[in-house]
Amino acid sequence: MDIEYIKNKVYNRIPQPLDVKYKYAVLVPIINNNNRLELIFQMRAKTLNRQPGEVSFPGGQVEENESFKEAAIRETIEELNILEENIEVIGELDYVVSYYNSTVHAFLGIINGVDVDKINPNKEEVDHIFTVPLDFFMKNEPEVYYLDLLIQNSAEFPYNLIPNGEDYKWGRGKHSVHFYHYEDYIIWGYTAKVLKNLTNIIKSH
Numbered sequence: 001m002d003i004e005y006i007k008n009k010v011y012n013r014i015p016q017p018l019d020v021k022y023k024y025a026v027l028v029p030i031i032n033n034n035n036r037l038e039l040i041f042q043m044r045a046k047t048l049n050r051q052p053g054e055v056s057f058p059g060g061q062v063e064e065n066e067s068f069k070e071a072a073i074r075e076t077i078e079e080l081n082i083l084e085e086n087i088e089v090i091g092e093l094d095y096v097v098s099y100y101n102s103t104v105h106a107f108l109g110i111i112n113g114v115d116v117d118k119i120n121p122n123k124e125e126v127d128h129i130f131t132v133p134l135d136f137f138m139k140n141e142p143e144v145y146y147l148d149l150l151i152q153n154s155a156e157f158p159y160n161l162i163p164n165g166e167d168y169k170w171g172r173g174k175h176s177v178h179f180y181h182y183e184d185y186i187i188w189g190y191t192a193k194v195l196k197n198l199t200n201i202i203k204s205h
Helices: 003-010 068-080 134-139 189-203
Strands: 022-032 037-044 059-061 087-092 102-111 126-133 143-149 173-182 185-188
Touching (some): 022 068, 022 087, 037 134, 037 185, 059 068, 068 087, 068 102, 068 126, 126 134, 126 185, 134 189, 173 189, 185 189
Parallel strands (some): 022 102
Antiparallel strands (some): 022 037, 022 059, 037 126, 087 102
């Protein structure tokens, strides 16, 4: 092995986040409804194992040999029961690398050629859909709360290998949780964080 071999391995390599086990993608669907830009939201089915009865965007886990963008489109087709030709992806928003070993990529997409009132979502995954004017999020800031992220001791961890053992001073983090209140809906968590990111991008100079 020589330095040229190492250079070839590293040169032009695309960096990846470390320790990520799960990859997810969502689409932020924007639609022109009676000359007003609105965002389409899903109320997740109450029978789902993960986040039942919560507000979300269409999305899910990235499958093998699938890009984040392809996953976002596929999940939107499956959950909203629309065609790929109805989806025009504008671009990618900022992505999240979460504390639970996953990364979530969000894409902004225009829904064309569809009457939002006639969308019949997949009932196995979606209880119902609703829309919110984009202007609502442009004019209203989310409530933001913070949760402490703490290291919990483990009987299996080799504390004898690190300075101060079980008294080692681990770093502590905070997890921000965003909330929007719209009519009877609570839009929170990752979905709300994506909305805040979207409005920041739109407002940026």
